[in-house]
Amino acid sequence: MTPDLSLVDLSWLAMAAYAVHILEEYTFDWRNWARGVIGLPVEWPDFYVTNSVVVALGIAQGMLAPTLPWAPLTYAALMLINACFFHILPFVATRGRFSPGLVTAVVLFLPLGIAIFAAAAAAGRLDFVTATGAVVGGALLMASPVVMLKLKDKPYFVQRRG
Template sequence: MHQWVLWVLVAASALHIVEEHALGWQGWASEYFGERLGVRPTWTDFWVTNAALIVFGVACAMVGWKAAGFSLGLAALALINAIGFHVLPSLRAGAPNPGLFTAAALYVPIGIWAYVAASSDDRLSFGAFVLSVLVGATVMAAAVGMLILGRDYGYADAAEDEAGPPPIPGTHAEAETGGDDGD
């Protein structure tokens, strides 16, 4: 059984995260997503999303071929991320974006390798393939969707001189901030 390739993909994900951080993903993403979706991802968005990626990757690797449609969702996610968020945008821009190098050198070959390994272990049915693509696409869509939901419904991070969201009436927090005292 070659399901250990999924662990290799988890390790590749860690290297991909390091590259994105080192090359300034947040600045690039603010421009890229700002123009297209009107969102400006923060470093907090980056770390939370990538923590979720690692948890998802570990879950996929632990499940392995027992549920290939689910576990290969990690390979599909890596391929979707590599092509849709790194290779094509870099080609359009005429310059590499943060994550392109590991996406091209690791995500694409290891993502394909995972499918080949599942096939050679007789675990890649048509249904498993379709499910994996749906899982990977859903995870990617959820990551982008959370940025949009945050834009439309989220609270901004409070700066040191800001109080954050208004206090709930009738609570201790309202009294501390000088809320309406009924005058």
């Protein structure tokens, strides 16, 4: 990344990177990979809805970047967590089995995520509390659809037609 890109510029690039990432995951059948490799009970509608939310959050963080630095920092943390724990780590753990989304995770998510944190620090908008909140927020955003997928078939959450 060039040093003259602002936090706002980088936040919009992060949104664009996520769009390309979604395309890679869809094209290379992330659903079947997720079911087979990480045991996630995901269907294509789950993928579509979850990624629609990610796009909406990407637009929101881009718009909020000028006044709320924790928004792009949280999105960057989401990208970094996604890259490391849902693409790189499974790739290593399966001894090289391709993870749909791996290329964009490595080529786009890692450098952009790091660049967003660096830009916030260079602008004097990053402190320990903000960084910690962003990482916790990113982790919660990453975990929430996974947790909901695991819970949706539990009796308490099943909505019966009556």
